[in-house]
Amino acid sequence: MRYFLFLILVVGSPIVTAIEWEEQRIFKGANGGETLRVISSTDSSVFAPIIDSFLSAHPYLNIEYRVASSTGIYNEYRQSPDQYDLVISSAMDLQLKLVNDGYAFALDDVDHPEWAQWRQSLFGFTLEPASIVVNKSAFGNLPVPQSRQEMIEVLRANPDVFRGKIGTYDVRQSGLGYLFATQDARASDNYWRLMEIFGNLETRLYCCSGAMIEDLAQGRIAIAFNVLGSYAAARSDLAEKIEIVLPSDFPNIMMRTALIAKSTRRVRSAGLFLRYLVSSRWNDDAGQANTLPSLHLPSIKDKRSIIALEPGLMIFLDRLKRQSFIKEWENAVIH
Amino acid sequence: MTSSTANISGSLRRTLAITLLCAVTVLTVLLYFVIRNYAAQIAQQSQDSILQASVTSMLDATKLREGVVEMDIPYVSFSMLNTATDDRVFYTVHQDDKVLSGYDDLQVPQMATDANIVFRSINYKDIPVRQATASRMLVGDGLRTQITASIAQTQDNLSVTLQRISRNAAVFGAGFFLLAALLSAWVVSSTIRPLKKLASSVTRRGPQDLSPVAMPVPTEMGSLVSSLNNFMSRLEKSLTQSEDFIAEAAHRVRTPIATVRSHAEITLQRVEKEENRQALKAMIRATDEASRAAGQLLDHAMVTFRAEQLEFQEFDLVALVEEIVLRLTPIAEMRYVELCLQGDATVMVSGDPILIQNAVRNLIDNALKYSPHESVATITVRSNPAPYVEVQDQGAGYPVQEMKQLTGRFSRGKNSHGTVGSGLGLTIAREVALAHNGELTIANTPQGGACATFSF
Ligand SMILES: Nc1ncnc2c1ncn2[C@@H]1O[C@H](COP(=O)(O)OP(=O)(O)OP(=O)(O)O)[C@@H](O)[C@H]1O
Ligand SMILES: [Mg+2]
Numbered sequence: 001m002r003y004f005l006f007l008i009l010v011v012g013s014p015i016v017t018a019i020e021w022e023e024q025r026i027f028k029g030a031n032g033g034e035t036l037r038v039i040s041s042t043d044s045s046v047f048a049p050i051i052d053s054f055l056s057a058h059p060y061l062n063i064e065y066r067v068a069s070s071t072g073i074y075n076e077y078r079q080s081p082d083q084y085d086l087v088i089s090s091a092m093d094l095q096l097k098l099v100n101d102g103y104a105f106a107l108d109d110v111d112h113p114e115w116a117q118w119r120q121s122l123f124g125f126t127l128e129p130a131s132i133v134v135n136k137s138a139f140g141n142l143p144v145p146q147s148r149q150e151m152i153e154v155l156r157a158n159p160d161v162f163r164g165k166i167g168t169y170d171v172r173q174s175g176l177g178y179l180f181a182t183q184d185a186r187a188s189d190n191y192w193r194l195m196e197i198f199g200n201l202e203t204r205l206y207c208c209s210g211a212m213i214e215d216l217a218q219g220r221i222a223i224a225f226n227v228l229g230s231y232a233a234a235r236s237d238l239a240e241k242i243e244i245v246l247p248s249d250f251p252n253i254m255m256r257t258a259l260i261a262k263s264t265r266r267v268r269s270a271g272l273f274l275r276y277l278v279s280s281r282w283n284d285d286a287g288q289a290n291t292l293p294s295l296h297l298p299s300i301k302d303k304r305s306i307i308a309l310e311p312g313l314m315i316f317l318d319r320l321k322r323q324s325f326i327k328e329w330e331n332a333v334i335h
Numbered sequence: 336m337t338s339s340t341a342n343i344s345g346s347l348r349r350t351l352a353i354t355l356l357c358a359v360t361v362l363t364v365l366l367y368f369v370i371r372n373y374a375a376q377i378a379q380q381s382q383d384s385i386l387q388a389s390v391t392s393m394l395d396a397t398k399l400r401e402g403v404v405e406m407d408i409p410y411v412s413f414s415m416l417n418t419a420t421d422d423r424v425f426y427t428v429h430q431d432d433k434v435l436s437g438y439d440d441l442q443v444p445q446m447a448t449d450a451n452i453v454f455r456s457i458n459y460k461d462i463p464v465r466q467a468t469a470s471r472m473l474v475g476d477g478l479r480t481q482i483t484a485s486i487a488q489t490q491d492n493l494s495v496t497l498q499r500i501s502r503n504a505a506v507f508g509a510g511f512f513l514l515a516a517l518l519s520a521w522v523v524s525s526t527i528r529p530l531k532k533l534a535s536s537v538t539r540r541g542p543q544d545l546s547p548v549a550m551p552v553p554t555e556m557g558s559l560v561s562s563l564n565n566f567m568s569r570l571e572k573s574l575t576q577s578e579d580f581i582a583e584a585a586h587r588v589r590t591p592i593a594t595v596r597s598h599a600e601i602t603l604q605r606v607e608k609e610e611n612r613q614a615l616k617a618m619i620r621a622t623d624e625a626s627r628a629a630g631q632l633l634d635h636a637m638v639t640f641r642a643e644q645l646e647f648q649e650f651d652l653v654a655l656v657e658e659i660v661l662r663l664t665p666i667a668e669m670r671y672v673e674l675c676l677q678g679d680a681t682v683m684v685s686g687d688p689i690l691i692q693n694a695v696r697n698l699i700d701n702a703l704k705y706s707p708h709e710s711v712a713t714i715t716v717r718s719n720p721a722p723y724v725e726v727q728d729q730g731a732g733y734p735v736q737e738m739k740q741l742t743g744r745f746s747r748g749k750n751s752h753g754t755v756g757s758g759l760g761l762t763i764a765r766e767v768a769l770a771h772n773g774e775l776t777i778a779n780t781p782q783g784g785a786c787a788t789f790s791f
Contacts, residue, residue, distance in 0.1 A: 100423045311424040
């Protein structure tokens with residue numbers, strides 16, 4: 001379910017930088033006038049139900065929805081901040097840095113829990129756990145691992161079954177992958193042990209969740225590690241073939257966050273859309289099946305496993321820190 | 336006694352209250368700013384110490400490996416900077432003069448060699464931030480390099496804290512002000528109290544009470560009260576002296592006059608020459624006048640004196656009047672005037688019998704003096720509505736035009752021509768009545784006679 005609709009060259013600064021949009025769609029309201037320019041790291045197929053239900057409530061708006069990787073969005077928005085009205089991304093660290101560096105417009109009157117917002121500028125509106133997704137048939141009668149530790153054990157015991165059959169994010173390309181990897185590494189040393197094993201088993205690296213899940217569905221890989229469970233769950237057609245596991249040792253839960261561009265001239269409309277996102281109303285309107293899990297996910301009881309919106313997130317964006325993390329990661333995963 | 340107003344300028348109570356309130360206000364404002372500044376300093380210090388911990392942890396994470404600087408900033412370096420208001424964080428790391436990582440436009444202050452950390456408040460990206468900078472020398476493989484780390488944080492949380500502190504300080508200040516104001520009100524009233532007590536004790540005195548003030552007073556009022564006592568004792572002395580003097584003088588005048596009169600009368604019997612007899616008669620008359628005047632002056636002085644220290648006692652007014660009538664009957668018979676006493680059997684009153692006797696005697700005396708022969712003077716004593724003595728004669732009555740002045744001192748009417756008198760009779764009667772909280776009214780009856788009423 002991936003489209004390459006457009007390839008657009010954006011000329012924003014003297015340095016000509018190309019951003020490769022994965023998708024670009026225009027959602028038209030019934031009497032759409034003003035157009036909101038939204039850039040996002042979420043596939044339009046996943047986001048479309050939300051936008052549709054928003055537009056049916058606000059038919060005088062259009063939404064131009066462009067999709068790129070979270071890193072791509074981050075760089076593009078920093079380069080031409082006045083080209084967009086709303087930025088939605090799964091990379092919480094990059095989003096937080098945008099706010100920290102003054103790129104976001106603060107909405108003072110949004111009623112949102114303290115832990116799900118930062119500076120009234122960055123608002124988390126989904127809760128999406130990093131999951132281990134497995135292809136049931138590939139596992140045969142092997143036990144499906146319920147935690148990282150169990151996965152280590154299963155992989156160590158059956159190296160030949162899983163050689164070349166493990167998929168995870170390429171943290172160098174995927175902002176979300178990097179976020180999950182750094183949070184994992186922060187939480188436990190097990191991460192590096194796991195990466196060693198991944199490296200030995202010739203792990204496949206992916207830029208994005210969609211591709212990883214597609215390969216998993218096709219049986220090209222047996223395990224997708226740290227992939228967004230929400231993406232997998234959204235694929236109801238795969239429900240039979242795959243199993244989504246929330247690691248029981250320590251789940252990492254990401255919030256998809258949205259911010260309004262500092263220089264937007266459509267403050268009111270952008271505010272409407274953002275309020276709609278944080279209201280979680282779309283969850284009822286659009287139906288549970290094909291969309292993202294809203295903030296009020298009942299299954300998540302422990303708020304501590306939600307990645308906190310705090311300045312600490314920026315640590316791993318530090319040039320030196322990133323360099324050394326990537327180096328260590330490459331040493332482990334790539335041979 | 337005339338009631339006089341004082342020359343008033345300003346109020347002790349107000350001056351005291353205003354002064355105290357001013358002092359309290361100044362103190363409150365001072366207190367407010369002291370508390371606020373102190374608390375602000377502490378709040379700033381706590382932000383500084385977190386910044387210091389953060390920058391130190393960053394420096395600790397730097398090391399030289401094979402001549403290359405590596406820095407593995409721990410997560411806590413930044414997560415410890417998390418605040419309730421989500422303050423923004425900027426940082427930069429320099430190796431010698433070159434930016435190694437972080438925000439390259441964040442200026443770093445010049446580090447003094449001995450300082451291990453420098454704090455300053457600057458503007459970065461047009462917003463006020465607090466910046467902590469520290470540096471560290473790395474030595475290895477023949478390389479010496481200086482690493483400088485700097486963290487800047489916005490001060491939203493600090494200003495929220497400051498606002499809260501200001502609010503609390505304001506509440507505290509208001510409380511302090513209220514308490515101090517209440518206290519000063521209490522101080523004012525307790526300071527003024529002895530003055531008020533003195534004033535009311537002096538006011539409550541009878542008009543004649545000139546005894547010294549005996550109640551205890553604070554030192555500051557000592558001289559005032561002692562001057563007051565001094566003044567009153569002098570006043571009392573001079574009053575008694577003058578009363579005594581008048582009494583003494585009247586007495587001294589009367590005796591020689593009586594001698595002169597008796598000599599003149601004896602001489603009159605012996606002298607036959609008509610013009611000499613005339614002269615002697617005039618002389619006798621003059622001595623009568625003088626004697627009467629002296630007697631009335633003496634009575635008046637006595638009345639004034641006794642009225643000052645009035646001693647009340649219960650007695651029967653009718654009995655008193657009866658006695659006077661009895662005493663005056665010989666004189667009345669000489670004038671062919673009948674004295675007729677009527678009214679209640681007994682009328683109990685409280686007062687000074689000597690004074691009342693004097694007053695009633697003067698009224699009957701007038702009735703005898705100013706009514707014709709062969710007439711009746713009626714004296715009525717009753718207890719209703721209030722006890723009174725009324726003396727009514729059948730003469731020509733008071734001269735109508737002079738009615739108002741007749742009770743004044745030394746005032747005599749036109750009809751008094753040819754009668755011996757001093758013009759003090761009605762005055763005495765009136766003063767006695769006033770001393771007893773009563774009054775003397777004079778009027779003419781429809782038949783033309785005079786009617787004087789002494790009522791309690
Ligand atoms: N019963 C009366 N009938 C008419 N006139 C009177 C009568 N009593 C008083 N007067 C008038 O009032 C005046 C004042 O009276 P008052 O008794 O004060 O003085 P006085 O009789 O003249 O002198 P004294 O001091 O000797 O009594 C008298 O001079 C007289 O003119
Ligand atoms: Mg008289």
